Amino acid sequence: MHIIILPKIEPNMEQASVAAWLKLEGEEIKKGEPLFEIETAKALIEIEAEYSGFLRKILIQSGKTVPILTPLALIGEAQEPLPDLSKIQIQPLSKKNLEINFLQNKTAETPTSSVEIERIKSSPAAKRLAKEKNVDLKRINGSGPEGRIIEEDIKKFLEKNIKLSTQTNSYQPKRILIIGAGNGGEVVADILSSDTANEIIGFLDDNQLLWGKYIWNKPIFGGIKILEKIFKEKNCTHLCLSITSNMKIRKKIYNLLKTEGYLFLNAIHPTAYLNQTSKIGEGNIIGAFVHLGYGTEVGDNNLISAHCDIEHHNHIGSHILFGPGVMTSGDVKIGDLCSLGAGVNIEPHVIIGSDTAIASGSTIIFSIPSNTIIKSEFKKNR
Known part of the structure; x- marks a missing residue:
């Protein structure tokens, strides 16, 4: 039996209202499907199911405001017995004690029972590969006996994983040359360095005052005119654009270098959560704590800053700048070359x-x- 709790999705969030349940009790639900909506001080947010199964019991009805980590519902198998709900005690859970506590029956001599979160079943080989590739097993649907995650499930996930370039083998190390050595270059280098499969070779920047200096102990070789020479000499495999100040220039450089056959890497911060049903193009920069929801599609060469929440079934174009903390609701469409402020x-x-x-x-x-x-004010034809 799985416990569904009220998540903390905003930095200062302490409580929220359950706005609506999107599934009925007894209804089957799959991992990643919208389960319920919560209303915070800032927005109405749709929450996806973290588990597949049946919505066995709703513990907190819509319209009620509760603290974060409060148990909201139970998801389990269709015939799995429910606990004695007359004895259930609903209270916020600590991260160290994610369980539902039941009041002890005064007439019974047996100790208090509990419903524990089910451990993820996986093979030793799958665990080793998941640890090596920094894959969260909660994001994997197992194909083995009784839903057990096997090594092949991890490999299939890695093939689809948007953190890996679609043009190269998932296990091939990437030697990356970053274009742009300003503040954006430092941020991109920080993101890329979190993945041991990435090796930053150095930087290019047309600002001559930066030539010969270092970022993250990596050299700034010179301007973009020497790109072909450095790329070949250093055996680079990918480029990464860190230009953030002008998306039209970023688009121009990206398109030019793509026509010349260069590959661009997606730089994705390790704290970002990208639903496994989402799709992403090439050359995107995705900052810390970004969320991409179920079924969302993102194009190429976008800059998505920290704490952006792009909800389910969004269609995001290319060459777009998302400032920090942008939030989109469901089924939003954004065209190319847009700029969204913080x-x-x-x-x-x-x-x-x-x-x-x-x-x-x-x-x-x-x-x-x-x-x-x-x-x-509203202005047209800029």
Whole structure:
């Protein structure tokens, strides 16, 4: 029996309201499907199921406000017996004690029972490979007996894993040359260094004042004109763009180098959570604590800053700048070359046209045509 708790999804979040349950008691649910909605001080957020099974019991009905880590529901097998719910004690759980405690029957002599979170069944080979490749076993659907995760499941996941380039073997080390040696270059190097399969060779930047200096003990060789020479001499396999100040220039460089046959790596921070059903292109930079929801598709060469929450079934174009903390609801579409400031909130089913800029802190409740600027007032034809 699995426990569904109220997650902490915002840095200062202490409680939230259960806005709605999206499944009925007894209804079957699959991992990654929308299960319920919560309402915080900032937004209405859809939460996906972390387990497959049946929604056996809803413990907290919609409309109630509860602290984080409060048990909300139970997911289990169809015929799995439920505990005696008349004796259940609902209280916030500590991270060290994720269980549902039951009040002891005063007339019984047996000790208090509990429902424990089920351990993930996996083979030793699967565990070794998952540890080696830094794969969370909770994200894997096992194909072995009784849902046991086997080594082949890990390999299939790695083949689809958006953290790995689709153009190279998953196990082949990547020798990376970063274009751009400013602040963005330092951030990208920090992200790439978290994966032992990545080896940063150095940087290129047209700012001559930076030539001969070092970032993360890696040299800044010179300007982009020597790209071909350095790429061959150093046996590089991939490029990574760290340019953040001008997305049109970033797009121009990306498209030019793609036509010349260079491969671009996705740089994804290890704390980012990308649902295994989501799809991502090439050359994206994804910062710390980013969330990509169920069925979301992301194009190429995007810069997604820390703490962005891109919800389920979004369609994100290419060459887009997401400032820190951007939040999109379900079924949002964003065209190419847009710029979203910090803390932008986009409501469900909204379509943002290409080459649109939205000021920080804006809440978008209607669709916006292409070539639009959203500031304190609505302007067109920028």
